[in-house]
Amino acid sequence: MSVAIKANRLTPYMFLAPAGVILVFALLYPIGYMVYASFLDWSPSQRIGQAEFIGFRNYVNLWGDEAFRESFWVTIRFAAIVVTLEMFLGVGLALLLDRNLKGMAVLRTVFILPMMIAPIVVGLMWRYMYHPTVGIFNRTLKSMGFEGVPWLSDSTWSFIAIVIADVWQWTPFIFILALAAMQSLPRSALEAAEIDGASEWQKILLIKLPLMMPVLIVTLLLRLIDAFKVLEVILVLTNGGPGLSTEILALRIFRTAQEFQELGEAAAMSNLLLMLLMALTIGMFAYNRVQEARVARQRAAAEKDDD
Amino acid sequence: MSAQTEKQNPAFYALIAALVVMSVGPIALMLATSFKTNVDVYDASVSAFFFSPTIKNYETVLCNFLWYEPAHVDYCDPTFGRALVNSLIVGLISTGLTLTIGCMAAYALVRFKFMGRGAVSMTTLLMRMVPPAVLLVPVFGIWTFQYGLDQTYAGIILIYTAMNLPFVIWILQSFIVQVPIQLEEAARMDGANPFQVFFLVVLPIIQPGLAAAAIFTFRIAWNEFLLANALSGRSTRTVPVTIVNSITEYDINWGVIMATGMLLAIPPILFTFVASKQIITGMTAGAVKG
Missing domain, CATH: 1.10.3720.10 (MetI-like)
Structure with a gap:
């Protein structure tokens, strides 16, 4: 009997143990290790014990590295442009299509496809479409009598090209989230506005958007975090070129580790990227907290009024 | 839900159709190209979607699983x-x-x-x-x-x-x-x-x-x-x-x-x-x- 009780007391730990072990050894440990490695001068042929400890020199080097600063700004510019465009398009489409239409289920299913397919394949499809001679864009332009566009060989155009591909892939994400938020809005508020004679625009600007704001801000932050992680599509499309015009930070980390074999420097860059994303995530949590606190306060106030 | 379906402006259906085409288009183009010979891909007179399809590309890719030897594959790359x-x-x-x-x-x-x-x-x-x-x-x-x-x-x-x-x-x-x-x-x-x-x-x-x-x-x-x-x-x-x-x-x-x-x-x-x-x-x- 006592054995059985003991077994019962141990059960939760037995259920949790495998997950705990894997998460500690394959996730927490590597991330801690990365922080340590960012202080080392380390090449892939060396064991970590043989690598020389050089303090903050990797970070100092990065600070003075023209190319790193360039790719840092490319990342910021890419994330800002892409997320802004996608938010406007996604929310705009959701506002337009928030009504009883027949094809919506099909549209929603088809809209997830770009997100489900491997980013490598997405890059491949767009690389084919951007091809200077056989790509569908230049073919169409030429058949209409225009000059072809140097999509992937000009630094401005290649930036536009990766933005278009990303907007194609991720606008549906915003659309689906915004639509879900919109359909869970309280009907009463909208009906009241209708009785008061609010126009369609007034309803959108004064009721729908403010009520959706909490969800929209979380969506924006999720998408922003993801925009800093984009790598494969750009790797296949431009490999960061021409020059450094499309080399975002994640791609630079990959190339520093793979081509230049500077693991310490790559770790330092990873660390900076991680801190940037951490700040965004903490911002999101803080926002959620504030929002929940405010809702709770309002509810408390409403209950007091009832008494 | 379906009881409430009112008559909607046909423009919305056009918009939905356009969105579906836009998101499926690139995938469809990839599917079409996968049935194209390399000669046709580079031939500007061959349309992007209308051409004589071939399964040769798939035979090349999957050659080490086939029970027959495709005539056009000289060397089967098992990668x-x-x-x-x-x-x-x-x-x-x-x-x-x-x-x-x-x-x-x-x-x-x-x-x-x-x-x-x-x-x-x-x-x-x-x-x-x-x-x-x-x-x-x-x-x-x-x-x-x-x-x-x-x-x-x-x-x-x-x-x-x-x-x-x-x-x-x-x-x-x-x-x-x-x-x-x-x-x-x-x-x-x-x-x-x-x-x-x-x-x-x-x-x-x-x-x-x-x-x-x-x-x-x-x-x-x-x-x-x-x-x-x-x-x-x-x-x-x-x-x-x-x-x-x-x-x-x-x-x-x-x-x-x-x-x-x-x-x-x-x-x-x-x-x-x-x-x-x-x-x-x-x-x-x-x-x-x-």
Whole structure:
């Protein structure tokens, strides 16, 4: 009997143990290790014990590295442009299509496809479409009598090209989230506005958007975090070129580790990227907290009024 | 819902149709190109969608699985066929492992009241934040020099399992919470031990949750490139790695590479059509509370 009780007391730990072990050894440990490695001068042929400890020199080097600063700004510019465009398009489409239409289920299913397919394949499809001679864009332009566009060989155009591909892939994400938020809005508020004679625009600007704001801000932050992680599509499309015009930070980390074999420097860059994303995530949590606190306060106030 | 369907402006239907064409277009173009000969691809007079289709590209890609020898293949390159098998092995085993370990942990967290659900959803969100590029250096270093798992299936499977676990635990929790505790108590009364309760009572009930979690984990393992590229050896390469390797060549054979891409894209496309509802639920769960 006592054995059985003991077994019962141990059960939760037995259920949790495998997950705990894997998460500690394959996730927490590597991330801690990365922080340590960012202080080392380390090449892939060396064991970590043989690598020389050089303090903050990797970070100092990065600070003075023209190319790193360039790719840092490319990342910021890419994330800002892409997320802004996608938010406007996604929310705009959701506002337009928030009504009883027949094809919506099909549209929603088809809209997830770009997100489900491997980013490598997405890059491949767009690389084919951007091809200077056989790509569908230049073919169409030429058949209409225009000059072809140097999509992937000009630094401005290649930036536009990766933005278009990303907007194609991720606008549906915003659309689906915004639509879900919109359909869970309280009907009463909208009906009241209708009785008061609010126009369609007034309803959108004064009721729908403010009520959706909490969800929209979380969506924006999720998408922003993801925009800093984009790598494969750009790797296949431009490999960061021409020059450094499309080399975002994640791609630079990959190339520093793979081509230049500077693991310490790559770790330092990873660390900076991680801190940037951490700040965004903490911002999101803080926002959620504030929002929940405010809702709770309002509810408390409403209950007091009832008494 | 259908009772309320009013007559809507046809412009909306046109808009929906345009959006569908825009999101499917590139995929359709890839499908069409995968049936094109390389000569046709480079011939400007051949239309993008209307041409005489051929399955030669697929024969080239899958040549080591065919029971006959295609006449046009001089030398059968087994790289892709092998990679396809590797991708399947890695995807299936890591999905199986993640689900087994994940639902045990989720069950313990819900039923034995460990840390709150808050802690798990926090970890999930934090994990969502970590880009694979950040894991690249430490995982490469540790797997190679400390665990000795480089160039093996085990190494790739281990990192995919770890990457997917937080999300799987988080999504399964929300399903396990809904299992009525009376069912489990009844099984206990009948003398079942905790493991029997878990495997014979709880698991069958949460099947829909397991399916959703399986799709998410399999898709990530199937599509991932960066870590697979760093960890796999010549014989354990997965499909995304072979695709990237073959586009660095100057003379790209578009037909063949599009056939490869299509084969990689087929499983996720199938999942989308079979389980779009669960996928949307999983996607929106983080942002829209409901």
